Amino acid sequence: MNHAEVASHPWIKSYPEGIAWDKPIDTTPVxxxxxASCAKMGDATALDFLGATTSYRELGEKVNALAGALQSELGVKKGDRVALLMPNTPFYVIAYFAVLRIGATVVNCNPLYSIGELSHIVSNSGAEIxxxxxxxxTFASAxxxxxxxxxxxxxxxxFPNALSGLKKILFPLVKGKDLAKPAQSQAASAVISFDDLIGMRKSPTxxxxxxxxDVAVQQYTGGTTGTPKGAMLSHANIAANMSQIDAWGDGLFYPPSKIVAVLPFFHIFAMTVCMNVPLCSGAQVVMLPRFEMKPFLALMKRTRPNVLPAVPTLLHALATKSTATAELLAPIEVAISGGAGLPNETREAFSKKSKAILAEGYGLTEASPVVTCAALRVPSKPGSIGLPLPGTDVRxxxxxxxxxxxxYGERGxxxxxxxxxxxxxYADEAATRExxxxxxxxRTADVGYLDEDGYVFLVDRIKDLIICSGxxxxxxxxxxAIYRHPAVDETNVIGVKDEYRGEAPVAYVKLKEGQSLDEATLKTFIKDHLSKLEMPREIIFRDELPKTMIGKLSKKDLREDYEKHVKSKG
Known part of the structure; x- marks a missing residue:
């Protein structure tokens, strides 16, 4: 690479040894x-779900069987949209790859979305299956x-068919109330058994x-700013990002690695980093349907995974809960933080408990999703979201x-x-142009800067920016600043209307268990770290702060909460 190219891509000189920014990108469909991975790995374990394992050979057979049945029994054709509405289970993995296998398009749906949001997604996408x-x-929404x-x-x-041995037998008896009865529902005439389709053992054409x-995944995004839009991700888009991550991982996602999949596959971060990359590399994916501390720690003890993709709230919980001991976390070699900004306090607290490299990454749905990441094998600059991945150009x-x-150094x-x-x-040319x-x-709508070594730093979201007195x-x-206080467990700041300043910041705070703190004391504590304009107009204490399904603190829900808060005060 010549001098001019290096000058226009300053991150190249900071790349870890052995990783090339201009490496060829593999766009073989996922x-x-x-x-190919299933054929190569045979009886090696691909998936571990609460102790029930699926071999690569079995996974490949089921993907092909479901793909064949979707074609022959339901008439699914290339370009058709098929919606997936489920948490992490082996069923999700099989369905995802089966849909792609026949040239159809996956439409991911968040099980916690409202019926209004789900209705928009399936109707806008045209997904009839x-x-x-x-x-x-999940079934109530379906x-x-x-x-x-x-x-x-x-x-x-x-669902019980995803479990092993005694768990499979006991689930309907112990947790039968959690199971729907599709055959007796109002939608019974529309219901087809997943297992029956696989049991037909149809070969796909x-x-x-x-x-x-061709579009592989139509991923809906932007719900916090209005009606969700369907980002069309081609087979090449998704494969390219996998190839970029594979190069950046420098062997991290290959056997004998085990990757934790507690983040939901229907979210783009987990779909790519927790599922696609490791499975296509022959590694093992250990799954949970959602994050709960006790099952998570049991998974850590039983499977001893070494790679943990996570969101900051999950890392914060591991760093602060006494049950998450250093011994239980010891197998983790690399923790990859994404989905939201990683607070310094969380980084420091996690590092005191774990010797793992904690690498912050950054991405967005429209980029399949990973754009930048801190090095996964060696330390990076503190506070940075790392360097652009191979083949990625940032400005x-x-x-x-x-x-x-x-x-360089100026915010933009x-x-x-x-x-x-x-x-x-999808079907939105105006939004695409914008x-x-x-x-x-x-355009990402994220504010930050690039330093002279090519490291990327983010400051905030444009849409979260508070315009205070101009x-x-x-x-x-x-x-x-608020996280610096030792009694603070979580905090989230939003902008609200202010007659004098136009907008003003309001902080929501959750305290650590057993701690007490009032608004005046906290304001006194943070005043040396903030300007007068940055000082929150109000600090509201809550027992819990709302989060999205992936575990990110939700500003959208807080804005709604604040409106109710104002009304309640008269």
């Missing part, structure tokens, strides 16, 4: 990679989608896929003019190019 579980938490006319067919997996143009542009770059909006960037938003600047860089106030700076 299902082809998965089936939905694959789900017979757990009440049933309503059928009654509303959005979904024509429900493929329903029997070959489908020609154009990796660059920072003026907040008022997205076509004008700002110098992060924009990027790369083979992992989406084709566009997503890119005049030079074709994807000045930019960043919630994350306030949150970092």
């Amino acid at each position: 299902h082809e990679q998965l089936l 939905l694959i789900t579980l017979d757990l009440n938490v 049933e309503k989608l059928v009654s509303q006319g959005h979904v024509k067919k429900l493929i329903v997996a029997h 070959a489908v020609t896929i154009d990796a660059e143009k 920072f542009v003026n907040l008022e003019d997205a076509d004008t770059e700002v110098p 909006e992060l924009v990027l190019k790369g083979p992992q960037v989406m084709l566009g938003y 997503a890119f600047n005049a030079r074709g860089y994807l 000045f930019n106030v960043y919630p994350r700076a306030i949150e970092d």
Whole structure:
């Protein structure tokens, strides 16, 4: 690489030894990679779900069987949308790859979304087939989608079949109330058994896929700012990001590694980092349907995984809960934080308990998702979200003019190019145009800067920016100050309307167990770390702070809470 290229891509000189920014990117469709991995790994364990294991050979057979049945029994064709509505289970993995195997498009659905949000996603995407579980938490929503006319067919997996031995037998007896009865539901005529389809052992017909143009996953995003938009991720987009992560991991995701999958696969971070990358590399994925401390620690003790993709709230819980001992966390070699900014206090607390490399990464749905990441084998600059992945070009542009770059060290909006960037938003040309600047860089709405060594630092989200008396106030700076207080467990800052300043910051705080703190004391504590404009107008204490399904602290829910809070005060 010549001097001019290095000058325009300053991160290259900071790359870990042995990793090349301009390496060739593999865009082989992910299902082809998965089936090749299944053929190669045979009886090696691919999936561990609460102790029930699935071998690579078995996974490949079930993917092909379901793919064949989707074609022959339900008439699913190339380009059709198929919605998945379920937490992490082997059923999700089989369904995901089966849909891709026949050239159809996966539409991921969050089981905790409201019926209104789910209705929009399935109707907008045109997904008439939905694959789900017979757990009440998922089937109730699926049933309503059928009654509303959005979904024509429900493929329903029997949850106990994902369990092993005695658990499989006892679940209907002990937790029968959690199971729905699809055959007796209002949607019974639309229900087809997941296991029956696989049991037909149909062989799929070959489908020609154009990796660059054909959509593999239609991932909905942007619900916090309005109606969710369907980001169209091609087979090449997803495969490219896998290839980039594989190169960055420098062997991390290969056997004998075990990767924890407690983040939900329907979220783009987990789909790529917890499922696609390790399974296509022959590693083992150890799953939980959701994060709960006791089952998580039992998983750690039983399987001793060495790679932990996580969100900051999960890392915070591990760092602060006494039951999460250093001994139990000892197998973890690398923890990858994503999905939200990693507070310094969480980083420091986790590092005191674990010797693992804690690497913060950054991504967004529209980029399949990973854009930058701290090194996974050696330490990186503290506070940075790392370096751009191979083949990824990042810039920072003026907040008022997205076509004008700002110098190193100056704050601007992060924009990027790369083979992992989406084709566009489904049936929304206007939103697609707005997503890119005049030079074709994807706009992220994230504010930060690039230093002279090519490390990327983020400050906040543009949409979370608080304009206070005409000045930019960043919630994350306030949150970092509040986290310094030893009694604070979690905090989240939002902007609210203010008659005098236009907007003002309001902080929500959850205290550590057994701690007490009042608003005046906390304001006195943080005043030396903040300007007068940054000082929260109000600090509200809560026993719990709302989180999204993936575990990120939710500003959207807090804004709604604050409106109720104001009304209650009259």
